[in-house]
Amino acid sequence: MQRDDLGELLSEVEGYIGGLFSPQDHALEAALEESRRAGLPEIHISPAQGRLMQFLAELGGARRVLEIGTLGGYSAIYLARALPEDGEMISLELEEDHARVARANLERAGLDTKVEVRVGDARESLDKIQASEEGPFDLVFIDADKEAYPEYLDYALRLTRPGSVIMADNTIWGGAVMDDSDEEGSALHEFNRRLASEGRLSATIIPLLRERVDGLAVARVI
Known part of the structure; x- marks a missing residue:
């Protein structure tokens, strides 16, 4: 079976993979629905x-x-x-309204005792985490303002240890990382370039199939 529309094919393939390995349960479906109802960007x-x-x-x-x-x-x-019973997670969010929705979604999923959502500018929150020596973290996931990705990588390196994993979403950005005129794409390219050249990291980008091509950067601190 062939598809003439590449975007349609990518969407179908992603749906096929998700349907097999990540069927949506009540908590996940409700999280999406409540986020839409609250007007959060999709x-x-x-x-x-x-x-x-x-x-x-x-x-x-x-x-x-x-x-x-x-x-x-x-x-x-x-x-x-993915966390064990005694695991813990800190999630940083700029907008209080978003954080309120997230907390409710995490509580519905039975994860509110494991996840603390902190509100404020991410840089300020990261500075406080570093100052209070709350690290190191075993995994850091970056999915925020794209222009700040290179700066977030600096924080991630300071807040991890050998063996930790750093992941970042949107690292292909529909191909914009190869377009010098795209401000967000240029910042993401700089993040990717540093990820590839950083001697403390072993890294790659996993292409993602969406309505457009994107990527998940994955790096291990060595």
Whole structure:
């Protein structure tokens, strides 16, 4: 069976993978519905990507997770489900309204005791985490303002240890990372370039199938 529309094919393939390996349960479906009802932007990760991230967190035995960019808590549910009983996660969100939705979604999923959503500018929150020596974290997931990705990488390196995993969403950005005129794409390209050249990291980008091509950067601190 062939498809003339590449975007349609990508969507169907992603749906096929998600349907097999990440069927949506009540908590995940409700998180999406409540986020839509609250007017949050529909820029959450896909079910297939969520399952991939959960799998990588499980594979690495993550016990402490830091997420930069909460939105409605959809990705936080996947990551928190990878944690052991005594695991913990901090998720940073700029907007109080988004954080309120995320907290409710995490509570519905039975994960509110594992995940703390902190509100404020991510840089300020990261400075406080570093100053209070709350690290190191076993996994850091970056999915926030794209222009700040290179800066977030600096924080991630300071807040992890050898063996920790750093992941970042949107690292292909529909091909914009190869367009010098695109401000967000240029910042993401700089993030990718540094990820590839940083001697403390072993890294790659996993292409993602969405309505457009995107990527999940995955790096291990060595």
